Amino acid sequence: MSNSIEELAGTDFLLVAGSNTTEAHPVISLRMKRAVKNGAKLVVVDPRKIELTKWATRHVQIKVGTDIPFFNAVANVILNEELQDSRFIRDRTEGFEAFARHVQMYTPEYSAEICGITPEEIIETAREFAAAAPKAAICYTLGITEHSCGSHNVQSLGNLGLLCGTLGVPNGGVNPLRGQNNVQGAGDAGCIPTDLPGYQKVERPGIRAMFEKAWDAPLPKRRGITKITAMEQMIKGRVKAVYVMGENTVVSDPHANHAEHALRSVDFLVVQDIFLTETAQLADVVLPAASFAESDGTFGNSERRIQRVRPAVSPPGEARSDVDILLEMFARMGKPQKLKTSKDVFTEMASVSPIYGGLSHERLDREGGIQWPCGDEDDPGTEYLHGDEFESGFPGFFAPVDHIPPAEEPDDEYPWLLTTGRRRSTYHTGTQTGQASGFQLLVPHEMLEINPLDAADMGLMDGDLLDVSSRRGKVTVSARVTERSPRGLVFMSFAFPEITRTNDVTSDAYDFITETPEFKACAVKISKSEYQDEDVRVAQRRIRLAGEVKQPTELMPADGRGDK
Amino acid sequence: MTTVSVNGRAQGTTKWLDLYVNSVAVRCEEGSRVLDAMDEAGFEVPTLCYDERVGAQGTCRMCLVEVEVNGRTEQVASCTAFAEEGMSVATHTEEIKDYRKTLLEMLLSEMSSPNANPYSNKVGPTEFDRAVEEYEARWDAFPRLRVRDKAVHDENPFIQRDYDYCIACYRCTNICNEWEQAAAITVDGRGQESSIFTFFGNELMDSPCTFCGQCINTCPTGALTDRKVVSQEISAEEVDRTQTICPYCGVGCGIELLTHEDEIIGAEPDFTAPSRGSLCVKGQFASWEFVRSEDRLRHPLVKQADGTFRKVTWDEALDLVSSKFKDAIATEGPDSIVCWASARVVTEANYLMQKFARVAIGTNNIDNCSRT
Numbered sequence: 001m002s003n004s005i006e007e008l009a010g011t012d013f014l015l016v017a018g019s020n021t022t023e024a025h026p027v028i029s030l031r032m033k034r035a036v037k038n039g040a041k042l043v044v045v046d047p048r049k050i051e052l053t054k055w056a057t058r059h060v061q062i063k064v065g066t067d068i069p070f071f072n073a074v075a076n077v078i079l080n081e082e083l084q085d086s087r088f089i090r091d092r093t094e095g096f097e098a099f100a101r102h103v104q105m106y107t108p109e110y111s112a113e114i115c116g117i118t119p120e121e122i123i124e125t126a127r128e129f130a131a132a133a134p135k136a137a138i139c140y141t142l143g144i145t146e147h148s149c150g151s152h153n154v155q156s157l158g159n160l161g162l163l164c165g166t167l168g169v170p171n172g173g174v175n176p177l178r179g180q181n182n183v184q185g186a187g188d189a190g191c192i193p194t195d196l197p198g199y200q201k202v203e204r205p206g207i208r209a210m211f212e213k214a215w216d217a218p219l220p221k222r223r224g225i226t227k228i229t230a231m232e233q234m235i236k237g238r239v240k241a242v243y244v245m246g247e248n249t250v251v252s253d254p255h256a257n258h259a260e261h262a263l264r265s266v267d268f269l270v271v272q273d274i275f276l277t278e279t280a281q282l283a284d285v286v287l288p289a290a291s292f293a294e295s296d297g298t299f300g301n302s303e304r305r306i307q308r309v310r311p312a313v314s315p316p317g318e319a320r321s322d323v324d325i326l327l328e329m330f331a332r333m334g335k336p337q338k339l340k341t342s343k344d345v346f347t348e349m350a351s352v353s354p355i356y357g358g359l360s361h362e363r364l365d366r367e368g369g370i371q372w373p374c375g376d377e378d379d380p381g382t383e384y385l386h387g388d389e390f391e392s393g394f395p396g397f398f399a400p401v402d403h404i405p406p407a408e409e410p411d412d413e414y415p416w417l418l419t420t421g422r423r424r425s426t427y428h429t430g431t432q433t434g435q436a437s438g439f440q441l442l443v444p445h446e447m448l449e450i451n452p453l454d455a456a457d458m459g460l461m462d463g464d465l466l467d468v469s470s471r472r473g474k475v476t477v478s479a480r481v482t483e484r485s486p487r488g489l490v491f492m493s494f495a496f497p498e499i500t501r502t503n504d505v506t507s508d509a510y511d512f513i514t515e516t517p518e519f520k521a522c523a524v525k526i527s528k529s530e531y532q533d534e535d536v537r538v539a540q541r542r543i544r545l546a547g548e549v550k551q552p553t554e555l556m557p558a559d560g561r562g563d564k
Numbered sequence: 565m566t567t568v569s570v571n572g573r574a575q576g577t578t579k580w581l582d583l584y585v586n587s588v589a590v591r592c593e594e595g596s597r598v599l600d601a602m603d604e605a606g607f608e609v610p611t612l613c614y615d616e617r618v619g620a621q622g623t624c625r626m627c628l629v630e631v632e633v634n635g636r637t638e639q640v641a642s643c644t645a646f647a648e649e650g651m652s653v654a655t656h657t658e659e660i661k662d663y664r665k666t667l668l669e670m671l672l673s674e675m676s677s678p679n680a681n682p683y684s685n686k687v688g689p690t691e692f693d694r695a696v697e698e699y700e701a702r703w704d705a706f707p708r709l710r711v712r713d714k715a716v717h718d719e720n721p722f723i724q725r726d727y728d729y730c731i732a733c734y735r736c737t738n739i740c741n742e743w744e745q746a747a748a749i750t751v752d753g754r755g756q757e758s759s760i761f762t763f764f765g766n767e768l769m770d771s772p773c774t775f776c777g778q779c780i781n782t783c784p785t786g787a788l789t790d791r792k793v794v795s796q797e798i799s800a801e802e803v804d805r806t807q808t809i810c811p812y813c814g815v816g817c818g819i820e821l822l823t824h825e826d827e828i829i830g831a832e833p834d835f836t837a838p839s840r841g842s843l844c845v846k847g848q849f850a851s852w853e854f855v856r857s858e859d860r861l862r863h864p865l866v867k868q869a870d871g872t873f874r875k876v877t878w879d880e881a882l883d884l885v886s887s888k889f890k891d892a893i894a895t896e897g898p899d900s901i902v903c904w905a906s907a908r909v910v911t912e913a914n915y916l917m918q919k920f921a922r923v924a925i926g927t928n929n930i931d932n933c934s935r936t
Contacts (some may be wrong), residue, residue: 005838025815028847163717186906243903245906284572287885296908298912299809316860319860327916333925437853438722509744
């Protein structure tokens with residue numbers, strides 16, 4: 001996030017796009033609700049009638065994958081009504097002229113047609129955003145990024161921030177809400193094929209030389225490959241060995257059969273995790289790790305705040321912390337490290353990463369969480385980025401981007417559009433929430449959300465078992481008839497992989513810049529399952545036995561899961 | 565450029581007030597409550613109806629203090645009265661201590677038993693019980709006119725409601741309606757007859773409740789408790805707390821893990837963290853059982869020829885991994901190996917994973933799951 005979570009409560013205008021905030025980030029949604037209570041306007045841009053729309057001044061129900069025409073048209077209105085912040089544009093941006101010409105074709109009428117909304121919704125949103133600026137905050141999550149045009153979607157939102165000068169000010173900003181507890185930290189630490197710790201580029205010679213000196217080791221010059229590329233290379237036989245820490249790739253990645261095929265193709269797979277996940281079952285070696293409650297270290301949250309994680313209990317059996325396991329691995333590879341504890345590791349990281357420069361475990365223990373960039377001991381951290389200049393050191397570039405429809409759209413054979421996401425009480429692949437007692441009462445199993453009119457057309461009732469198939473796979477799931485889904489659009493989460501492996505169905509398209517998969521749009525067909533009178537679990541097992549759905553977990557260990 | 569605090573007030577324009585609390589000089593911002601000044605000076609009084617997130621109500625009267633300003637002396641509720649320049653505050657006069665004791669005894673007279681509170685017995689004394697102890701309030705000081713209804717029949721697995729301990733402070737309904745804005749509970753009836761109520765008297769499962777648990781965590785008496793915690797065989801003397809961060813989404817709410825003999829028994833929000841004591845259903849009710857799960861991996865495993873796993877020692881597992889990696893480097897080069905870090909584990913482990921890929925293996929083939 002460019003700004004801070006608490007700042008959202010004090011803003012005058014909130015544009016929330018592609019974020020089911022009350023379910024995916026419930027505690028951030030509290031700040032949004034508070035802003036609305038204090039008189040802020042809230043515009044929710046989402047194809048589904050999500051819970052947050054109850055607080056919204058306006059719900060702009062665009063069609064899936066039409067974000068760019070919508071935001072370009074908002075820019076069009078701002079420019080035609082001369083509501084932009086000309087001073088900000090002059091002082092801090094580049095590319096304005098080309099952008100202004102580019103969005104001229106995106107009139108409210110033109111875009112409204114593409115988005116399936118009225119021109120007035122665009123015009124009013126534009127006026128309200130510009131009137132509130134700079135105290136106008138834009139928030140988005142995976143509904144924006146998990147598209148084949150995801151990075152362009154983000155740029156189209158960024159354009160609005162530049163146009164009205166909502167960047168570098170409190171209560172504004174363009175704010176991606178981070179999906180997992182430590183996505184931010186993993187990126188900060190340099191787990192990116194192009195970046196060393198602190199987002200310093202591998203391919204910049206000066207940077208590499210600095211790290212070679214700090215680490216006293218030669219470093220590879222060429223950038224590495226992303227997960228998506230790696231999986232292709234596994235299938236082609238070019239990647240021989242894979243080391244996976246704490247990720248259930250087989251279930252979490254799109255077109256799951258592809259991910260599984262890739263991992264089965266390598267000669268040697270090591271998985272380090274807390275459970276024998278679907279991915280760990282494919283491994284040659286499984287290393288038992290400590291959970292968060294047994295680990296010492298830090299997590300970086302959505303607002304770049306580094307907070308301490310402390311061990312409350314000891315790991316079970318012989319399980320060890322990820323830090324210990326990795327330090328041991330270094331030694332066995334002939335590169336022993338002087339580091340002993342998590343604290344030592346943090347100190348080294350802060351010494352090579354200027355954004356962490358002023359941070360240490362001791363300071364975080366003393367002062368609580370601190371937001372980077374934090375250059376030195378006296379730096380209190382940074383509530384919002386881009387204050388006097390952009391962190392990149394460059395001006396803000398306007399990006400003229402165009403509408404790109406999802407890679408797969410409904411057709412005669414696959415007439416429904418499936419979009420996926422989270423529900424409040426289930427998380428991700430369900431390895432953790434699936435263990436919490438009582439949660440099966442909240443959401444008992446996967447459900448396909450479908451509009452009541454569509455359900456009526458198909459003769460469906462709540463709870464009917466359905467077969468949902470795409471060009472890549474098939475799952476069985478029960479129907480949930482709800483107005484949250486607009487007509488033609490159906491929704492599923494992916495938290496019940498043992499019964500319904502949603503990502504067998506999802507698209508294999510991905511963003512051509514970031515390689516983020518297009519989880520938010522794929523074409524499916526739906527029919528009533530032949531096992532209508534049965535429980536979804538029983539039906540799914542029957543289908544598996546009949547060999548219709550490939551089952552990745554045939555390789556159950558002889559000694560069961562751990563020490564059961 | 566002016567620095568602006570998150571609530572939008574320009575810091576440069578703050579007006580400061582000087583006052584005394586029990587003769588201790590303190591300085592606070594204009595607009596501060598007397599309670600804030602007392603907090604600043606380090607004096608604590610019971611605040612049974614106050615939760616900073618939804619503001620003051622001034623109904624429990626426990627935070628009553630004596631203030632002297634401009635030559636007049638009066639007793640005010642410190643949560644609703646504002647600090648003034650030159651004010652002198654006395655928090656623990658004999659008269660006020662007696663008054664607090666009487667109030668507590670009147671509240672106690674509505675409870676059927678002084679010793680059965682599940683929270684105080686199993687986790688630690690509630691705010692109410694701490695006040696009762698401090699002011700030596702007696703349970704039998706007043707005749708029992710009316711005891712509130714006992715446990716409500718509500719079979720949800722998360723929130724236990726027992727209105728025997730309810731003191732009608734309305735913190736739960738305020739947090740539910742004003743902060744969480746779920747509107748799951750409300751106040752029914754008036755005066756002595758008032759009670760906390762779900763709409764139509766439904767069970768919470770059939771209400772708009774999202775089970776965020778904030779009502780439990782603001783409840784000062786243990787009328788609302790975490791059923792998962794209080795149903796365990798534990799005793800308050802042996803419960804420890806560890807401040808850490810919720811393991812789910814990117815909000816990073818502060819939590820405290822409650823432990824008992826090296827076993828986690830529950831979670832509560834960390835009120836000192838920037839999340840200000842908020843959690844959602846996952847942080848409150850799903851952040852620890854998986855840690856205790858029978859399904860946790862306990863030993864390194866190596867796959868055998870028949871596809872099943874065999875338990876091995878760490879030495880055997882790590883030797884196998886390092887020899888395979890060395891082979892791959894020797895025969896196919898370092899770029900034939902790929903390492904994937906995790907958005908779920910601590911940053912320190914992620915740092916080591918990328919350093920391992922770059923230094924120990926010699927490849928930039930390091931990625932994490934932020935794309936997916």
